[in-house]
Amino acid sequence: MARNPDRRRALADAGLRVLAESGARGLTHRAVDTEAGVPLGTASNYFRSRDALLGALGERIMERFAPDEAVIAELAARAPSRELFIDYMRYIVERTTRQPELTRALIELRLEAARRPGLAASLGQTLRRGYRDDVAYHATTGLAGGPYEIALLHYALDGLLLDMLTTSIEADTDPDTVVATFVDRLVFGDPHENGERTP
Template identity: 55%
Template sequence: MARNDQRRSALADAGIRVLADEGARGLTHRAVDAAAGTPRGTASNYFPTRDDLISALVERIGERLSPDPEAIPSRNARPPDRALFAAYLRDVVQRLSADRHVSLALFELRLEAARRPAVADALGAWRQRAFQEDVAFNGASGLPGGPTEIALFHYAIDGLMLDHLTVPLDTGMSVDAVINEFVDRLLR
């Protein structure tokens, strides 16, 4: 079959919605076809196995969470300081918040990874690569903080997003205030 990247992306996007709305147990080829509005069997033509489908979802989540390449040069023109580090954190939170399906699907995959080694392999490789890219970007940009601070950043953002997407604590703090406080404490 000829590769149709648009159809593949549309099916992966439908899979992300299914995963976010129904959880890992609801993620079937048939459910993806229904969510995408494609004939039955289309998803299995593109992703023959469940592991292929999961790998495609991980890849698509990565694409959808990638920063806007046009926004990077304007930020790179700024001096590397705490304020710029905070701006990058805000950008990450904004991208994670832009479509809750993407973030919820990512959390669903992380839970499924605890039960299925194939999911852990696909998701773990992607997460490790993203972490290494973040460390390299931070260093190349001259931003404060090294691998430990970037790891702490990942842990904090994961917790913030899980809270924000599920049953948030009523702390009276805005997301911006949380990020400012986090940056101040992390980079003391």
């Protein structure tokens, strides 16, 4: 079994580029080797099966989406408030749209997991761990809401990102305003019906 962690990460990054550009059908060990510029057979030495390759890509996406510790420290230094909650959410959108190919690759992985039980198990563990980590971190912030509200925000943000990074419904909305509305309605229970932000 190949053990070079830098090579493994480079191959996973190449796999994510293939997945984002060509979809799950285009993702093969050979395509990863070609994208990474390594000899044929290299990817299969690191990822023995297609499920192993796909599972490793899910793990690598989460590594690359990890927040900047300096930004998190700056946010954590502020007093809990609605505005702080919105800024946390905006930072998530900024991180995931700064690297749109990663978010598209994650969408592809989630679709493929619906067809592959092995991938569903490994990717599901990764996604659920991320959710649990979000809930645990949120509990340290003093911000409003709990696990249920965090789940609602995950569902809402996933839909927003899907619209922003794939074919859009073109509702002519500003993502910053949408994020603020998510927080207001899903966490603070703002009953506004006209789509405007609460001042």
